[in-house]
Amino acid sequence: MGCLIDDLFRAAFTEVQPQDSAVLDLPASRIAMTTDSFVVHPLFFPGGDIGSLAVHGTINDLAMAGAKPLYMSVSFILEEGLEMEMLWRVVQSMRDAAHASGIAIVTGDTKVVERGHGDGLYINTTGIGEIIARQPIAPDRVRSGDTVLLSGDIGRHGMAVMAQREGLRFESAIESDSAPLAGIVREMIEFGVKIHCLRDATRGGVAAVLNEIASASGLQIAIQDGTIPVEDGVRGACEILGLDPLHIANEGRFIAFTAPEDADKALEILRAHNESATIIGTVTTGKAGRVTLQTSIGGTRILDLPAGEILPRIC
Amino acid sequence: MGCLIDDLFRAAFTEVQPQDSAVLDLPASRIAMTTDSFVVHPLFFPGGDIGSLAVHGTINDLAMAGAKPLYMSVSFILEEGLEMEMLWRVVQSMRDAAHASGIAIVTGDTKVVERGHGDGLYINTTGIGEIIARQPIAPDRVRSGDTVLLSGDIGRHGMAVMAQREGLRFESAIESDSAPLAGIVREMIEFGVKIHCLRDATRGGVAAVLNEIASASGLQIAIQDGTIPVEDGVRGACEILGLDPLHIANEGRFIAFTAPEDADKALEILRAHNESATIIGTVTTGKAGRVTLQTSIGGTRILDLPAGEILPRIC
Numbered sequence: 001m002g003c004l005i006d007d008l009f010r011a012a013f014t015e016v017q018p019q020d021s022a023v024l025d026l027p028a029s030r031i032a033m034t035t036d037s038f039v040v041h042p043l044f045f046p047g048g049d050i051g052s053l054a055v056h057g058t059i060n061d062l063a064m065a066g067a068k069p070l071y072m073s074v075s076f077i078l079e080e081g082l083e084m085e086m087l088w089r090v091v092q093s094m095r096d097a098a099h100a101s102g103i104a105i106v107t108g109d110t111k112v113v114e115r116g117h118g119d120g121l122y123i124n125t126t127g128i129g130e131i132i133a134r135q136p137i138a139p140d141r142v143r144s145g146d147t148v149l150l151s152g153d154i155g156r157h158g159m160a161v162m163a164q165r166e167g168l169r170f171e172s173a174i175e176s177d178s179a180p181l182a183g184i185v186r187e188m189i190e191f192g193v194k195i196h197c198l199r200d201a202t203r204g205g206v207a208a209v210l211n212e213i214a215s216a217s218g219l220q221i222a223i224q225d226g227t228i229p230v231e232d233g234v235r236g237a238c239e240i241l242g243l244d245p246l247h248i249a250n251e252g253r254f255i256a257f258t259a260p261e262d263a264d265k266a267l268e269i270l271r272a273h274n275e276s277a278t279i280i281g282t283v284t285t286g287k288a289g290r291v292t293l294q295t296s297i298g299g300t301r302i303l304d305l306p307a308g309e310i311l312p313r314i315c
Numbered sequence: 316m317g318c319l320i321d322d323l324f325r326a327a328f329t330e331v332q333p334q335d336s337a338v339l340d341l342p343a344s345r346i347a348m349t350t351d352s353f354v355v356h357p358l359f360f361p362g363g364d365i366g367s368l369a370v371h372g373t374i375n376d377l378a379m380a381g382a383k384p385l386y387m388s389v390s391f392i393l394e395e396g397l398e399m400e401m402l403w404r405v406v407q408s409m410r411d412a413a414h415a416s417g418i419a420i421v422t423g424d425t426k427v428v429e430r431g432h433g434d435g436l437y438i439n440t441t442g443i444g445e446i447i448a449r450q451p452i453a454p455d456r457v458r459s460g461d462t463v464l465l466s467g468d469i470g471r472h473g474m475a476v477m478a479q480r481e482g483l484r485f486e487s488a489i490e491s492d493s494a495p496l497a498g499i500v501r502e503m504i505e506f507g508v509k510i511h512c513l514r515d516a517t518r519g520g521v522a523a524v525l526n527e528i529a530s531a532s533g534l535q536i537a538i539q540d541g542t543i544p545v546e547d548g549v550r551g552a553c554e555i556l557g558l559d560p561l562h563i564a565n566e567g568r569f570i571a572f573t574a575p576e577d578a579d580k581a582l583e584i585l586r587a588h589n590e591s592a593t594i595i596g597t598v599t600t601g602k603a604g605r606v607t608l609q610t611s612i613g614g615t616r617i618l619d620l621p622a623g624e625i626l627p628r629i630c
Contacts, residue, residue, distance in 0.1 A: 029344065033386060033388060033421060033422055033441075033443065034388070034422055035388035035389070035390045035422055035423060035424050035439070035441055036390065036424045037390040037391070037392050037424055037425075037426045037439060038426075039392060039426045039428050071348060073348060073349070073350035073441050074350070075350045075351065075352040075439050075441075076352070077352050077354060077392070077437055106348060107348055107349055107350055108350065109350050109351045109352055110352075111352045111353075111354045111437075111628075112627070113354050113434060113437075113628065116431060117432075117433060117434040118432060118433065119428060119432040122392055122426075122428075122437070124350070124352060124390050124439035124441075126348075126350055126388050126390075126439075126441035128348065128443060312427070313426075313428065
């Protein structure tokens with residue numbers, strides 16, 4: 001169904017840009033604009049809630065386009081019967097998340113639907129930001145030889161939401177990694193890191209991002225398996241459930257492709273924010289669109305996309 | 316519930332501007348940004364569908380801020396089981412409506428929720444536009460003596476959706492007035508009409524707009540009842556159902572407040588688009604926030620807000 005819908009939209013909306021954020025020419029300055037609806041279930045989970053998630057999601061999509069988030073809109077679809085206290089908590093959470101990142105929520109809308117035609121609360125956020133990157137940041141800027149960096153440990157958001165939803169209890173509680181990424185990106189830009197591409201590893205996880213960029217750039221990406229940071233709790237939960245952490249959604253982690261000579265500088269900035277940040281691989285020529293995983297025992301396997309959406313409604 | 320939610324949001328989102336479009340300072344140019352979610356039921360109705368309605372709604376909110384629509388985002392929340400053919404029709408309708416008005420749909424998102432957690436399809440659209448009005452267009456610019464103009468006959472959208480939903484059959488089918496208004500507004504601006512305030516008469520109809528502007532400007536508005544254009548079919552349907560056309564939502568009609576010396580010029584432009592356009596009253600000092608209706612037999616009554624939302628889910 002996903003592909004069919006994508007095809008439909010692509011056929012009709014020929015002006016839609018294939019990035020999460022569209023890069024726009026305004027009469028005098030370049031801005032990025034992004035939109036996302038949030039239908040996460042449940043509304044509250046360890047490490048966040050639908051409100052902070054929506055704000056972070058919008059900020060991060062702008063950041064990945066090399067933009068400084070400026071303004072956002074918020075639109076609510078409320079199901080009749082939603083407790084006002086719950087809505088209030090979400091609204092406060094949004095406000096706090098927006099304040100913390102310096103994005104202004106400037107316009108909004110609310111619709112109410114009858115009981116049984118929603119699920120408590122759905123939120124749409126749309127953001128615009130000013131492009132501050134001096135060079136375009138996009139998949140087609142990726143070059144053979146580029147270094148691939150990961151900004152922190154992976155798999156926490158998807159597993160936190162899933163555990164909360166299914167009532168699973170693991171030895172240690174897993175907290176979502178939901179967080180704003182614009183500050184880190186801004187530092188990288190200000191310190192002159194030659195960033196070629198940025199992508200937050202949301203739906204489909206790191207595997208989806210790597211495959212997407214490999215396809216879009218027409219290059220191969222070689223990842224060192226032992227380098228991928230995964231918290232023990234997440235690793236254990238994934239093993240029990242037969243899931244690959246590389247396929248699990250994150251909401252505060254991104255992949256950066258930089259010129260190799262700038263990789264150390266980039267890593268230093270990433271590590272100041274998260275000590276798990278690391279270099280995970282390189283871009284090579286070879287088979288266009290292929291992502292290989294160098295396993296710790298010396299073998300190589302192809303890192304595929306997750307088959308279907310393994311965890312629905314995690315954002 | 317509506318008031319409570321408004322209060323909640325106002326308390327938390329202190330940067331939200333009270334207009335449908337937020338007027339924003341970008342580093343180099345002034346833009347308007349607006350958002351709306353659409354939950355209209357049914358998805359298709361005489362004269363339009365959820366897709367064209369969403370595009371028109373966004374264009375019109377921008378136009379009412381004196382902006383030229385430039386870019387918009389589209390986000391879909393689909394209920395499992397939605398027929399793809401139906402989605403395709405909606406998507407085409409959006410594309411056509413956007414093309415017709417020269418607004419570019421530049422970014423989007425899709426989420427899918429389980430059966431029973433949606434109602435086929437909900438759409439969020441967010442738009443940004445360039446402010447082209449030379450003077451601010453806002454309720455606080457309204458002055459005593461201003462002329463109040465209405466851009467066409469009223470009550471069609473709300474009645475068309477209601478008739479479709481409830482299976483009501485009237486003598487003549489009522490078609491929604493859903494239409495883009497940016498072109499008309501642009502002409503008024505280009506011809507130098509001194510526009511003080513613009514507002515499209517959506518939820519709550521003309522009565523809600525007039526009351527809102529009377530309150531916000533601290534002035535009284537005096538309307539001549541006999542001047543309000545209402546199609547015979549709409550009038551008949553309203554009489555049968557005990558509804559006041561002034562309370563019914565429109566999606567292609569607006570109220571303009573202009574300097575009195577420019578009223579004739581404004582009316583000429585409005586009439587070129589819709590021959591029902593007319594002057595309906597004037598702004599006066601008197602009781603702040605009051606809207607009076609001069610009835611055709613010489614009496615005067617207070618025109619109140621509709622009590623509650625008489626037609627839910629009409630947009």
